[in-house]
Amino acid sequence: MFAPECPSRLMPLQIGDKWTAMIVICLEHGPRRFGELLVPLRSITKKVLAETLRAMERDGMVTRTEYPANPPHVEYELTALGRSLLTLIDASREWCREHLPELAEARARSSANG
Amino acid sequence: MFAPECPSRLMPLQIGDKWTAMIVICLEHGPRRFGELLVPLRSITKKVLAETLRAMERDGMVTRTEYPANPPHVEYELTALGRSLLTLIDASREWCREHLPELAEARARSSANG
Numbered sequence: 647m648f649a650p651e652c653p654s655r656l657m658p659l660q661i662g663d664k665w666t667a668m669i670v671i672c673l674e675h676g677p678r679r680f681g682e683l684l685v686p687l688r689s690i691t692k693k694v695l696a697e698t699l700r701a702m703e704r705d706g707m708v709t710r711t712e713y714p715a716n717p718p719h720v721e722y723e724l725t726a727l728g729r730s731l732l733t734l735i736d737a738s739r740e741w742c743r744e745h746l747p748e749l750a751e752a753r754a755r756s757s758a759n760g
Numbered sequence: 761m762f763a764p765e766c767p768s769r770l771m772p773l774q775i776g777d778k779w780t781a782m783i784v785i786c787l788e789h790g791p792r793r794f795g796e797l798l799v800p801l802r803s804i805t806k807k808v809l810a811e812t813l814r815a816m817e818r819d820g821m822v823t824r825t826e827y828p829a830n831p832p833h834v835e836y837e838l839t840a841l842g843r844s845l846l847t848l849i850d851a852s853r854e855w856c857r858e859h860l861p862e863l864a865e866a867r868a869r870s871s872a873n874g
Contacts (some may be wrong), residue, residue, distance in 0.1 A: 659848055660774045705864025727862050730855065734773055741844065746869040748841050752820025 659738045661731055665690055665698045666707075667738075670724065670731050675709065677723035702728065773852045775845055776819075779804055779812045781852075784838065784845050787822065791837035816842065 661667040702708045706729035775781040821842035
């Protein structure tokens with residue numbers, strides 16, 4: 647789901663904004679710092695990551711906790727509502743496993759027919 | 761899913777283009793003519809309906825059959841691939857039933873907090 651050439655880019659299903667589903671997957675196994683989220687999301691910009699996280703916080707999907715350590719840092723964690731999106735993500739992954747080849751074939755056929 | 765004020769407009773999940781999921785639902789119980797699809801989809805324009813159906817045809821989700829009757833007409837029908845989207849639609853409806861109130865509350869809270 648993260649590699650640009652990943653077939654799931656064909657996926658006809660989008661959860662939240664463009665990056666929401668991938669951020670949910672990154673947070674599935676526990677809280678992450680902002681910088682840690684940048685690593686697996688490759689082509690995302692800091693601006694877009696910050697905007698997406700703010701929208702997810704507004705929607706009650708993640709919590710944002712500030713740690714006044716040295717250096718201070720911020721951690722993002724899935725809420726129960728955010729975690730509930732995993733059922734939709736699993737359903738769409740299942741759909742992709744079963745049907746993405748058919749979708750890709752149909753698109754190739756229609757491009758060939760012009 | 762069709763009434764503009766329907767809460768599922770809040771739904772954080774989109775299948776295909778904006779209207780794809782609603783068109784799949786309209787075709788769930790059998791083929792429909794272009795004009796018949798305009799009725800339940802209320803605010804869709806003919807141009808957008810035609811574009812969405814063409815994209816669905818390209819993706820192998822629907823077939824388009826011309827009937828040279830008098831007057832001639834065209835019918836759209838779900839393919840097996842198109843019908844497979846119903847599992848995702850059902851999963852997202854289930855998610856909405858369970859979680860849409862929480863999502864709406866979270867958004868109301870964050871708007872109140874400014």
